Amino acid sequence: MGRSPCCEKAHTNKGAWTKEEDQHLIDYIRLHGEGSWRSLPKAAGLLRCGKSCRLRWMNYLRPDLKRGNFTQEEDDLIIKLHSLLGNKWSLIAARLPGRTDNEIKNYWNTHIKRKLISRGINPQTHRPLNETTASVKSTAEWDFENSPAAENDFLGKNQKQKRESDSFNCIDFGSMKAVEELNNTSSGITTEEEEPPLLERDSSFHCAEIEPNLELSIGLLPFHSGSARTNIGLVRSPATVAQTAACRSRQFDFQRWGSV
DNA sequence: AACACTATCAACCGCTCATCA
DNA sequence: GTGATGAGCGGTTGATAGTGT
Structure with missing residues:
Protein backbone atom coordinates (compact mmCIF):
# COMPACT_ATOMS: atom_id res chain seq x y z
CA MET A 1 0.00 0.00 0.00
CA GLY A 2 2.18 2.82 1.22
CA ARG A 3 1.01 6.27 1.96
CA SER A 4 -0.92 8.34 -0.48
CA PRO A 5 0.94 11.11 -2.26
CA CYS A 6 0.58 14.53 -0.73
CA CYS A 7 -0.93 15.83 -3.94
CA GLU A 8 -1.96 14.91 -7.43
CA LYS A 9 1.38 15.31 -9.11
CA ALA A 10 -0.03 15.12 -12.62
CA HIS A 11 -2.03 18.29 -12.20
CA THR A 12 0.31 20.45 -10.16
CA ASN A 13 2.78 23.08 -11.21
CA LYS A 14 6.35 22.78 -10.10
CA GLY A 15 9.29 25.09 -10.06
CA ALA A 16 9.40 28.80 -9.55
CA TRP A 17 6.25 30.58 -8.47
CA THR A 18 4.72 33.25 -10.65
CA LYS A 19 3.53 36.59 -9.34
CA GLU A 20 -0.03 35.54 -10.04
CA GLU A 21 0.34 32.40 -7.96
CA ASP A 22 1.91 34.40 -5.15
CA GLN A 23 -0.95 36.86 -5.21
CA HIS A 24 -3.50 34.05 -5.20
CA LEU A 25 -1.87 32.53 -2.16
CA ILE A 26 -1.52 35.83 -0.32
CA ASP A 27 -5.12 36.74 -1.01
CA TYR A 28 -6.38 33.39 0.14
CA ILE A 29 -4.37 33.38 3.37
CA ARG A 30 -5.37 36.96 4.14
CA LEU A 31 -8.95 35.87 3.84
CA HIS A 32 -8.84 32.47 5.50
CA GLY A 33 -5.64 32.39 7.50
CA GLU A 34 -2.88 29.78 7.50
CA GLY A 35 -3.46 26.08 7.84
CA SER A 36 -5.17 23.23 6.04
CA TRP A 37 -2.37 23.25 3.55
CA ARG A 38 -3.50 20.09 1.87
CA SER A 39 -6.85 21.51 0.89
CA LEU A 40 -5.62 25.05 0.39
CA PRO A 41 -4.44 24.77 -3.24
CA LYS A 42 -7.81 23.59 -4.45
CA ALA A 43 -9.67 26.15 -2.35
CA ALA A 44 -7.37 28.93 -3.50
CA GLY A 45 -7.48 27.84 -7.11
CA LEU A 46 -3.81 27.03 -7.24
CA LEU A 47 -2.31 24.17 -9.22
CA ARG A 48 0.23 23.55 -6.51
CA CYS A 49 0.97 20.96 -3.91
CA GLY A 50 -0.11 21.95 -0.41
CA LYS A 51 3.41 21.50 0.82
CA SER A 52 4.63 23.81 -1.88
CA CYS A 53 2.10 26.45 -0.83
CA ARG A 54 3.11 26.19 2.78
CA LEU A 55 6.78 26.49 1.89
CA ARG A 56 6.20 29.45 -0.35
CA TRP A 57 4.24 31.24 2.33
CA MET A 58 6.57 30.39 5.19
CA ASN A 59 9.79 31.14 3.37
CA TYR A 60 8.89 33.95 1.08
CA LEU A 61 5.46 35.53 1.33
CA ARG A 62 4.92 35.90 5.05
CA PRO A 63 4.67 39.62 5.83
CA ASP A 64 6.89 39.43 8.90
CA LEU A 65 9.91 38.19 6.98
CA LYS A 66 13.11 40.15 7.10
CA ARG A 67 14.91 40.18 3.79
CA GLY A 68 18.47 41.12 3.16
CA ASN A 69 21.88 40.24 4.47
CA PHE A 70 22.50 38.69 7.83
CA THR A 71 24.06 40.99 10.39
C1' DA B 1 32.27 38.05 -26.23
C1' DA B 2 32.10 33.40 -24.93
C1' DC B 3 32.72 29.91 -22.06
C1' DA B 4 33.62 27.57 -17.57
C1' DC B 5 33.30 27.54 -12.96
C1' DT B 6 31.33 28.90 -8.48
C1' DA B 7 27.96 30.70 -5.27
C1' DT B 8 23.44 31.38 -3.94
C1' DC B 9 18.88 30.29 -2.74
C1' DA B 10 14.10 28.84 -3.92
C1' DA B 11 11.88 24.76 -4.23
C1' DC B 12 11.38 19.84 -3.95
C1' DC B 13 11.63 15.26 -1.71
C1' DG B 14 11.46 11.95 1.73
C1' DC B 15 10.99 11.30 6.15
C1' DT B 16 9.18 11.77 11.07
C1' DC B 17 5.91 13.37 14.27
C1' DA B 18 1.25 14.58 16.02
C1' DT B 19 -3.38 13.82 15.91
C1' DC B 20 -7.54 11.53 15.35
C1' DA B 21 -10.87 7.94 14.32
C1' DG C 1 -3.26 -0.11 20.12
C1' DT C 2 -3.19 0.81 15.27
C1' DG C 3 -3.44 2.84 10.89
C1' DA C 4 -4.46 6.92 8.10
C1' DT C 5 -3.71 11.55 7.36
C1' DG C 6 -1.91 16.24 7.69
C1' DA C 7 1.81 19.14 9.00
C1' DG C 8 6.41 20.22 9.50
C1' DC C 9 11.48 19.45 9.31
C1' DG C 10 15.97 18.77 7.35
C1' DG C 11 18.69 17.39 3.34
C1' DT C 12 19.28 17.88 -1.45
C1' DT C 13 18.71 19.62 -6.06
C1' DG C 14 18.58 22.64 -9.88
C1' DA C 15 18.15 27.15 -11.95
C1' DT C 16 20.39 31.24 -12.32
C1' DA C 17 23.34 35.07 -11.21
C1' DG C 18 28.00 36.34 -10.54
C1' DT C 19 32.88 35.97 -11.42
C1' DG C 20 37.08 34.55 -13.58
C1' DT C 21 39.73 33.26 -17.69
Missing part, protein backbone atom coordinates in the same frame (compact mmCIF):
# COMPACT_ATOMS: atom_id res chain seq x y z
CA GLN A 72 27.15 40.11 12.38
CA GLU A 73 24.93 39.65 15.42
CA GLU A 74 22.75 37.20 13.57
CA ASP A 75 25.86 35.43 12.31
CA ASP A 76 27.18 34.97 15.79
CA LEU A 77 23.85 33.94 17.17
CA ILE A 78 23.42 31.29 14.50
CA ILE A 79 26.82 29.85 15.29
CA LYS A 80 26.06 29.86 18.97
CA LEU A 81 22.66 28.26 18.50
CA HIS A 82 24.02 25.69 16.10
CA SER A 83 26.65 24.67 18.59
CA LEU A 84 23.86 24.14 21.07
CA LEU A 85 21.15 22.66 18.90
CA GLY A 86 22.85 21.19 15.88
CA ASN A 87 21.04 21.26 12.56
CA LYS A 88 17.73 22.13 14.14
CA TRP A 89 17.08 24.95 11.73
CA SER A 90 13.52 25.55 12.79
CA LEU A 91 14.62 25.98 16.38
CA ILE A 92 17.40 28.29 15.35
CA ALA A 93 15.02 30.24 13.15
CA ALA A 94 12.69 30.65 16.10
CA ARG A 95 15.43 32.70 17.73
CA LEU A 96 15.95 34.95 14.76
CA PRO A 97 12.97 37.18 14.09
CA GLY A 98 12.05 37.44 10.46
CA ARG A 99 14.35 34.65 9.39
CA THR A 100 13.21 31.29 8.11
CA ASP A 101 14.71 27.89 8.73
CA ASN A 102 15.37 27.50 5.03
CA GLU A 103 17.14 30.82 4.85
CA ILE A 104 19.30 30.05 7.85
CA LYS A 105 20.07 26.59 6.56
CA ASN A 106 21.16 28.02 3.22
CA TYR A 107 23.18 30.71 4.91
CA TRP A 108 24.86 28.17 7.11
CA ASN A 109 25.77 25.93 4.22
CA THR A 110 27.01 28.71 1.98
CA HIS A 111 28.66 31.12 4.41
CA ILE A 112 29.07 30.09 7.99
CA LYS A 113 30.24 26.55 7.39
CA ARG A 114 32.94 27.82 5.13
CA LYS A 115 33.89 30.51 7.61
CA LEU A 116 34.23 28.03 10.44
CA ILE A 117 36.27 25.64 8.34
CA SER A 118 38.61 28.44 7.36
CA ARG A 119 39.05 29.16 11.05
CA GLY A 120 39.94 25.53 11.62
CA ILE A 121 36.68 24.72 13.35
CA ASN A 122 34.63 21.68 12.50
CA PRO A 123 31.20 23.11 11.69
CA GLN A 124 29.45 19.98 12.89
CA THR A 125 31.14 19.60 16.24
CA HIS A 126 32.33 23.17 16.78
CA ARG A 127 35.63 21.73 17.80
CA PRO A 128 39.02 22.30 16.24
CA LEU A 129 39.30 20.38 13.01
CA ASN A 130 42.43 18.53 14.07
CA GLU A 131 40.92 17.39 17.32
CA THR A 132 40.07 13.70 17.39
CA THR A 133 37.79 12.10 19.90
CA ALA A 134 36.11 8.75 20.10
CA SER A 135 32.84 9.48 18.41
CA VAL A 136 33.90 12.36 16.24
CA LYS A 137 36.79 10.32 14.97
CA SER A 138 35.05 9.47 11.77
CA THR A 139 34.35 13.11 11.16
CA ALA A 140 37.68 14.44 12.23
CA GLU A 141 39.48 12.07 9.94
CA TRP A 142 38.36 14.10 6.97
CA ASP A 143 40.64 16.81 5.88
CA PHE A 144 38.05 19.39 4.97
CA GLU A 145 40.57 22.08 4.31
CA ASN A 146 42.18 20.11 1.53
CA SER A 147 39.24 18.16 0.29
CA PRO A 148 36.01 20.03 -0.30
CA ALA A 149 34.60 17.04 -2.09
CA ALA A 150 35.29 14.88 0.90
CA GLU A 151 33.68 17.47 3.08
CA ASN A 152 30.51 17.40 1.05
CA ASP A 153 30.53 13.66 1.01
CA PHE A 154 31.03 13.44 4.71
CA LEU A 155 28.45 16.03 5.57
CA GLY A 156 25.83 14.30 3.50
CA LYS A 157 26.40 10.95 5.11
CA ASN A 158 26.77 12.33 8.54
CA GLN A 159 23.53 14.20 8.33
CA LYS A 160 21.78 11.00 7.39
CA GLN A 161 23.40 9.10 10.22
CA LYS A 162 22.62 11.87 12.61
CA ARG A 163 19.02 11.81 11.57
CA GLU A 164 18.81 8.09 12.08
CA SER A 165 20.14 8.20 15.58
CA ASP A 166 18.78 11.57 16.31
CA SER A 167 19.83 12.07 19.86
CA PHE A 168 18.56 15.60 19.78
CA ASN A 169 15.07 14.24 20.10
CA CYS A 170 16.06 13.36 23.60
CA ILE A 171 17.84 16.52 24.62
CA ASP A 172 17.65 17.10 28.30
CA PHE A 173 16.97 20.75 28.77
CA GLY A 174 17.01 20.22 32.49
CA SER A 175 19.62 22.85 33.02
CA MET A 176 17.93 26.06 32.15
CA LYS A 177 21.08 28.00 32.63
CA ALA A 178 21.88 27.76 28.98
CA VAL A 179 18.36 28.62 28.05
CA GLU A 180 18.42 31.67 30.23
CA GLU A 181 21.73 32.54 28.73
CA LEU A 182 20.16 32.14 25.35
CA ASN A 183 17.30 34.41 26.24
CA ASN A 184 19.70 36.98 27.53
CA THR A 185 21.77 36.88 24.41
CA SER A 186 21.37 40.26 22.87
CA SER A 187 24.24 40.53 20.50
CA GLY A 188 25.77 37.09 20.51
CA ILE A 189 29.44 36.41 20.80
CA THR A 190 31.88 39.03 19.78
CA THR A 191 35.01 37.21 18.83
CA GLU A 192 35.89 33.80 17.56
CA GLU A 193 38.12 33.21 20.56
CA GLU A 194 35.07 33.45 22.75
CA GLU A 195 33.24 30.69 20.95
CA PRO A 196 33.44 27.60 23.15
CA PRO A 197 32.53 24.10 22.07
CA LEU A 198 29.22 24.08 23.81
CA LEU A 199 27.91 20.70 23.02
CA GLU A 200 29.88 17.63 23.77
CA ARG A 201 29.23 14.99 21.17
CA ASP A 202 31.89 12.42 21.91
CA SER A 203 31.68 9.21 23.83
CA SER A 204 32.99 10.81 26.97
CA PHE A 205 29.79 12.68 27.02
CA HIS A 206 27.74 11.42 29.90
CA CYS A 207 24.11 10.56 29.43
CA ALA A 208 21.45 10.78 32.06
CA GLU A 209 17.94 9.52 32.23
CA ILE A 210 15.71 12.30 31.08
CA GLU A 211 12.99 13.66 33.26
CA PRO A 212 10.15 14.61 31.01
CA ASN A 213 9.53 17.90 32.64
CA LEU A 214 7.36 19.79 30.23
CA GLU A 215 8.25 23.07 31.81
CA LEU A 216 11.78 22.60 30.75
CA SER A 217 11.80 23.93 27.29
CA ILE A 218 13.43 26.48 25.18
CA GLY A 219 11.21 29.40 25.90
CA LEU A 220 10.32 31.11 22.71
CA LEU A 221 10.71 34.79 22.51
CA PRO A 222 7.54 36.79 22.10
CA PHE A 223 8.24 37.58 18.50
CA HIS A 224 8.13 33.98 17.44
CA SER A 225 5.18 33.13 15.28
CA GLY A 226 6.27 29.71 14.19
CA SER A 227 4.66 26.37 14.72
CA ALA A 228 4.03 24.74 18.04
CA ARG A 229 6.42 22.01 17.08
CA THR A 230 9.29 24.38 17.40
CA ASN A 231 8.68 24.44 21.11
CA ILE A 232 10.90 21.76 22.49
CA GLY A 233 8.99 19.93 25.14
CA LEU A 234 6.05 22.24 25.09
CA VAL A 235 3.85 20.29 22.79
CA ARG A 236 4.09 16.63 23.60
CA SER A 237 1.58 13.93 23.27
CA PRO A 238 1.47 11.41 26.10
CA ALA A 239 3.01 8.85 23.81
CA THR A 240 5.87 11.15 22.98
CA VAL A 241 6.47 11.95 26.60
CA ALA A 242 6.68 8.25 27.29
CA GLN A 243 9.10 7.80 24.43
CA THR A 244 11.13 10.71 25.65
CA ALA A 245 11.28 9.32 29.13
CA ALA A 246 12.63 6.11 27.75
CA CYS A 247 15.37 7.59 25.74
CA ARG A 248 18.78 8.59 26.86
CA SER A 249 19.65 12.20 26.83
CA ARG A 250 22.72 14.19 26.36
CA GLN A 251 23.63 17.05 28.54
CA PHE A 252 25.37 20.21 27.59
CA ASP A 253 28.55 21.38 29.04
CA PHE A 254 26.90 24.24 30.77
CA GLN A 255 29.89 25.10 32.88
CA ARG A 256 31.74 26.08 29.78
CA TRP A 257 28.71 27.85 28.43
CA GLY A 258 28.31 29.74 31.64
CA SER A 259 31.92 30.76 31.72
CA VAL A 260 31.67 32.65 28.47
